[in-house]
Structure formats: C-alpha cells, structure tokens
Amino acid sequence: MNRHAQALVMFLLGVAVLHAGYTPLYARYVKSGLRPLLLAAGAVLIVTALATVWTSRRGRPVHEGHEAHGHGHGGPRIGWLLTLPFLALLLVAPPSLGAYSADRTGTALAPPPGFTALPASGPLRLGLVDYAGRAVYDHGRLLAGRSITITGFISLEDGAAYLTRMVLNCCAADAQPVKVGLSGTLPPVLRSDTWLEVTGSYVAEQAKDPVNGAPIPYLNVSQARPVPTPKDPYES
Amino acid sequence: MDGARTIDGAAAPGASGDVGERRDRRLDPFLIQVMVLVSVVAAQGPIRRALSAPAMQSWMTVFTAVVLQALPFLVFGVLLSAAITVFVPASFFARALPRRPALAVPVAGTAGAVLPGCECASVPVAGALVRRGVPPAAALAFLLSAPAINPVVLTATAVAFPREPRMVVARFAASLLVSCVMGWSWHRWGRPGWLRPPARPVDAEAGGAAAFWASVRHDVMHAGAFLVVGAMAAATLRALVPARWLHAAAADPVAAVAVLAGLAVLLSICSEADAFVAASLTGFPLTARLAFLVVGPMIDVKLFAMQTATFGRGFALRFAPATFALAVAASVLVGTVLL
Numbered sequence: 001m002n003r004h005a006q007a008l009v010m011f012l013l014g015v016a017v018l019h020a021g022y023t024p025l026y027a028r029y030v031k032s033g034l035r036p037l038l039l040a041a042g043a044v045l046i047v048t049a050l051a052t053v054w055t056s057r058r059g060r061p062v063h064e065g066h067e068a069h070g071h072g073h074g075g076p077r078i079g080w081l082l083t084l085p086f087l088a089l090l091l092v093a094p095p096s097l098g099a100y101s102a103d104r105t106g107t108a109l110a111p112p113p114g115f116t117a118l119p120a121s122g123p124l125r126l127g128l129v130d131y132a133g134r135a136v137y138d139h140g141r142l143l144a145g146r147s148i149t150i151t152g153f154i155s156l157e158d159g160a161a162y163l164t165r166m167v168l169n170c171c172a173a174d175a176q177p178v179k180v181g182l183s184g185t186l187p188p189v190l191r192s193d194t195w196l197e198v199t200g201s202y203v204a205e206q207a208k209d210p211v212n213g214a215p216i217p218y219l220n221v222s223q224a225r226p227v228p229t230p231k232d233p234y235e236s
Numbered sequence: 237m238d239g240a241r242t243i244d245g246a247a248a249p250g251a252s253g254d255v256g257e258r259r260d261r262r263l264d265p266f267l268i269q270v271m272v273l274v275s276v277v278a279a280q281g282p283i284r285r286a287l288s289a290p291a292m293q294s295w296m297t298v299f300t301a302v303v304l305q306a307l308p309f310l311v312f313g314v315l316l317s318a319a320i321t322v323f324v325p326a327s328f329f330a331r332a333l334p335r336r337p338a339l340a341v342p343v344a345g346t347a348g349a350v351l352p353g354c355e356c357a358s359v360p361v362a363g364a365l366v367r368r369g370v371p372p373a374a375a376l377a378f379l380l381s382a383p384a385i386n387p388v389v390l391t392a393t394a395v396a397f398p399r400e401p402r403m404v405v406a407r408f409a410a411s412l413l414v415s416c417v418m419g420w421s422w423h424r425w426g427r428p429g430w431l432r433p434p435a436r437p438v439d440a441e442a443g444g445a446a447a448f449w450a451s452v453r454h455d456v457m458h459a460g461a462f463l464v465v466g467a468m469a470a471a472t473l474r475a476l477v478p479a480r481w482l483h484a485a486a487a488d489p490v491a492a493v494a495v496l497a498g499l500a501v502l503l504s505i506c507s508e509a510d511a512f513v514a515a516s517l518t519g520f521p522l523t524a525r526l527a528f529l530v531v532g533p534m535i536d537v538k539l540f541a542m543q544t545a546t547f548g549r550g551f552a553l554r555f556a557p558a559t560f561a562l563a564v565a566a567s568v569l570v571g572t573v574l575l
Contacts, residue, residue, distance in 0.1 A: 005266045006457050012273075013460070017307060029301035037308035044311045048456060051449035079457040081464040083269070085303040091280050092287055094296035101294050101474075106483070169396065169512035172301030173470055173505065212483055212519065 014045030106212025108176035135217030313357020341419035344374035348382030355383035377419030384411035432548030466504030466538035500532035507533035523571030
C-alpha cells in the first residue's frame, strides 16, 4: 500500500464521515452529541490525506519498502480495510437497528429517576420509553383515562406484537430495546419494522419478556397509522 | 533526506532503483482501489439486495456505529501521539521520569491519566515512548493504564453508572494496580530480546510539520485498520450470539466474571465506550462488569493484533496472557473489597 493509496483511503473515509455528520445519517448509528466530533474527525482525515499528497509532491519520492515493519511491502495491507466504513456509509447506509435486534434482546426498561408532571387534560403525546416507565413503575397513576399517543416500530415475537423503540447510550453497539405490548384494535396485517403512531389508553395488563423476564406494559390501541422513520430513531 | 534509508536495517525493496521494475510486475494498488470502487458503485443495486437480510443489516449497522463512534477519539489520540512523538524532545522524558525503573513504573502508570485517548492511541504512544528512551517497563505500565484511567474514560464510566460511583474508583484502582504489577514484572523477568523495537516511516523521525502528518497518517492507517477489525468482531458477536446465552451465565458469580472477561477480549470495544456496554449488561454482578472494564482496555483481539504489529509477536504472545490473568485477578480482588 503506497502513500497515495493511503491518502486516497483516508480521504474517502474523511468524506464519508463528513457526509454522515452533515446529513441526518449519523443519527442511525451514534448519539447526536457526537456530531461535532464526527465533523472534526472527518476534517482531520481529509487534511491528513491532503498533507500526505502535498509532502510527496514536494519532491519526496513515493518510496514504499522502508515503511514495512512486519507487513511486507509498503504500508500495512490491512489498511485497505478502512475502505469498508466508506462503502458502508456512502453505498449501503444500513438502517437503524430494528426488529431483528429487538427480538434477540430483552426489554431494557429501567426505573426512571422520577416522574415529571403531565399536562392536566387533553391528549398526551409521550415517548415510548416514558410511557413504559410510567406504566410499570408509576402504575399508570397519571395515565389512566387519558388518550395517549406513542411512536415506535413493530416487532413480532411468538405471535405477540410489540411497539418497540431502541434506547441508545453512545452508539448502536450498545442499543437495547424497550417494548410495549399492543392490545385492542390493531391493523389487520402487522409487519416487522413498520413504524406506527398508535393512539390508545393505558391498561394495567403486563407481560414478561421471554428473553430476560423484564416487565412489558400494554397499551389498548384505538387507532394506529403508519409513519415514516423518525429523524432520531432512538430514544435515550 | 534520503527516502530509501531504513531505520532497523531491514531490507528495503522500495529502494530507489527497483521501484519502476516492481511496478511492472505488480499492479499499482492505487489503480486496483479505484477499479474496485468504480465496480462497487456500478453494482450497488445487487449488492444492496444481497445485504438486505435482517441479520446482515443489523451487522452492518453495528459495524458502522462502532467505527463512527470510535473514529473521532482515535483521530484525537493519534494527533496527540504525533505531537508527542514529533514535538516533545527525548530529553524531556529522561528528566521527567525517575532514574530507577522500580519508581519509574508507578510514575509512568499514573501519567497515563493525562492521556485522554483510547487503547487504539496508547499503543502508538507507548511505541514512541520506547523509541524516546523511556525504560520499556515504564512504557508498558503507561500502555496499560492510559486507556483505562484517563479523565475521558472515567467520566464516561461515571455517566454510564450514575447509581454506582464506586465503579469509577474501582476501575481506576484495579487498572492502575494491573499496569504497575505488569511493569514491575517486565522489569524483573522481561528480556530485551522479546521486544522488537518498532520502526517508523523515515520522515516521521525528521521533525517538523511533515513528520507530524507522516506520524498521523501512519497511526491512522494502523490503528484505524485494527479498529475496523474490532468493529467487525463486535458486530458479528452482537448479530449472532443471542442475549439468552449471556443471561444464563449471569447467575453464577464465577461464570459471570469468566464470561464478561472473555467478552471484553472478543468485543474489542474502545475504552471510551465500554462503560456503556457494561452498564447495559444489567443481569451481571458488579464485579463481573468491573472485570469487563479492566480487561477490555488492556487486552482484546484488536489490541493483540496492534501489539504484535508494534512490539513483535514474541512480545505479544507472552504479554497478552499475563495481562489477561492479572487483570481478571485484580478485578476480582478490587471488586470484592470495593463493590
């Protein structure tokens, strides 16, 4: 791997990282707090690539062998692997984690530190994790009798349909699902990974996640409509 | 400066005369790369369809996420290590460290706290320290402690374990303990022959801006490539191993420590992010999760590959198992006392 090839690999990777940082693409993989760091890293990679080309253009021969230390000729061959993230980001752009991951992992509902007050009347629009936390650990105290709207994707396990949202700490490698069971009036055909906005009311019914035995609250659905994937597909 | 010069006297097949000849026999890698890219772009429809299976998509997402998440930290660490390599004179380290290695080890180990990088960056920095005349025992203590006890990692640990502040203390104590004991052990039993001095691109030794960028390029290509390997391993594990298996091991304290220590080696997560993964392993006892946090930054699949490339195979084969055993022992000890 000669220096020009290394410069090209770094340039492409830098462009891919900048692209992911500028567009909403990054939200599929990492937390939004990382965005400025992504932009900076992409810029450094591009500058390094340009500096490499610049120094070798200024009369330095593009020599290869002396950079070998246990890698054979030229730079490390393993450096080619850095093309993979570029291809993954610009060509494939894999979707945010969905039903496949959710089915294999137990619901990660944890007791929230506290419960904020809710508007006293009118329909409620809640985060899925917020609803699940209030339903299980606050026993639906503020939810009963209200019209509640939550958004998530469908995951189907052993015939049961869940509305699910992945929760992110840092990046998609640590994502874990929070699941809410659906009862009541459901669309006749439910497909995994379809994003739905469901409106319904709190029910005391609960199930246990077959994977880890954690509680899954239910929502009695009165209305469901498909929605596009939200800009930030994860909750935190 | 002479481009064909070598540092360690190894054969230099790229020496000026035969470059053109070699070009004739081998295809230009640059050309191959461009051809591969063009054909991948042309065939992206079929490629996308082939990758649309849910397992494959989940694999790709986790792979991309790990690379994207770790890359900014890696780039930052590499910039810092290039600055140290190029702009900090060797005499600085000779003055800063105690003359006696037995004292230099804990000093260097504690000094790891000021390098806000991950383990991907600490390997090249430790290599630079050895070249700068720092005793290997002290450089190794730094290598092991820096990724685990610096402020960025400890802050991440505190954020990931909001209800367990002792986890931060335990991680700091256990990591520093392991790095010092490993440093002293190297001083006592290590042989210089096991350590193959790392060679660098010639222009990275020259000094100045050109050397700085050469060092950055060298480290990004090395550490970045092994980051990709680690991301692939992590994605494979995440996509293939069902969480049920892990939950089965969580009940038994001994099995839990063994499983999480092994998991840390296989997953190869950057030390800046591993606390969040440990926090999400809710079924496991805290001591087992501490072992995950202590072992991971010191030895994993990706680090083993990087250490082999930087210090030589003979070194890595001896150093890695010793580090693993000691890290597990220290985690159990500190976990029993503190958690």
